[in-house]
Amino acid sequence: MPAVLNINKTTFKPGSSGSVKIDIADLPSGTKIDLPVHVFSSAKEGPVLLVCAGLHGDEVNGIEIVRRSLVKQFYDNLLCGSVVVMPLINIYGFINFSREVPDGKDVNRSFPGSKKGSLAAQVAYVLSKTIFPQIDYAIDFHTGGRSRYNYPQIRYTIDDERSKALAVAFGAPVMLGNHVIEKSFRQEAIKQGKSTIVFEGGESLRYDGFSIEVALQGIKNVMHHLNMIDLEQASDLIPSQNFVKSTWQRAESSGLFIWEKSSGLFVRQDELLGSIHDPHNNYQIDVKAARDGYILGHNNATVVNQGDALFHLAW
Numbered sequence: 001m002p003a004v005l006n007i008n009k010t011t012f013k014p015g016s017s018g019s020v021k022i023d024i025a026d027l028p029s030g031t032k033i034d035l036p037v038h039v040f041s042s043a044k045e046g047p048v049l050l051v052c053a054g055l056h057g058d059e060v061n062g063i064e065i066v067r068r069s070l071v072k073q074f075y076d077n078l079l080c081g082s083v084v085v086m087p088l089i090n091i092y093g094f095i096n097f098s099r100e101v102p103d104g105k106d107v108n109r110s111f112p113g114s115k116k117g118s119l120a121a122q123v124a125y126v127l128s129k130t131i132f133p134q135i136d137y138a139i140d141f142h143t144g145g146r147s148r149y150n151y152p153q154i155r156y157t158i159d160d161e162r163s164k165a166l167a168v169a170f171g172a173p174v175m176l177g178n179h180v181i182e183k184s185f186r187q188e189a190i191k192q193g194k195s196t197i198v199f200e201g202g203e204s205l206r207y208d209g210f211s212i213e214v215a216l217q218g219i220k221n222v223m224h225h226l227n228m229i230d231l232e233q234a235s236d237l238i239p240s241q242n243f244v245k246s247t248w249q250r251a252e253s254s255g256l257f258i259w260e261k262s263s264g265l266f267v268r269q270d271e272l273l274g275s276i277h278d279p280h281n282n283y284q285i286d287v288k289a290a291r292d293g294y295i296l297g298h299n300n301a302t303v304v305n306q307g308d309a310l311f312h313l314a315w
């Protein structure tokens, strides 16, 4: 990638670091909204890595991971290359405690976006047009849905060996190879030739210390893999469990839900995972594993409706 980064008319030459703001749409109150981008550059040329979060505004673990990477000064003494850091992309969702932007559109289903499209499309366009062309690698940090916990995991694109190598380097407990979602960040970044992985950990609007710690180590592991930092411990990594298929097991009935097994465990077919009860104790429905698998995610909701996703099983 070019040694000089250019973001919103601000130029970052090798060795220069700083922050720049990209104008995006103002709030209805007239309050100005701009999107901060932090750039850290070594004097020596090398790879350009994007570390970003908050495409979904309520996914606080991702946002906190990237914020903490700034606090811990991960990027201050790079051996080569540059890191572009964006802790919070969907500011509109963040201030509304919402995954989407205010019109209900999902930024991560709006790529490549357009300058005159919906708000979600405008936010996506900033990344597709301004950021992606200048990077080589991307790590996009996410969090599970509301009450749906994700065991810390890296998702990579199943037929993209370069992204898989990045996933292995990250060293999360679990890797899931899957196909890209249409109009997603990952689809557009890969289309532009960038190796891209997605981290998932914890549930929205709730911190998960375990996921945050795994992810912070993962950022360092990737930077070490790209020779951007020197990390003594990287060789001691425990290899990730790698899965390529997964499915959500759903509630067969509505009621009070109590799980017995949670994320991060291997289970056998027919093993008891939890139970669903009505409030008057007229019925109890046992939830049993539909197949042998590994629990990638589970639902922490106390009350569920028939059809709700309960356990994400991978194999």
Ligand SMILES: [Zn+2]
Pocket: 055, 056, 059, 142, 143
């Ligand atoms: Zn997300």
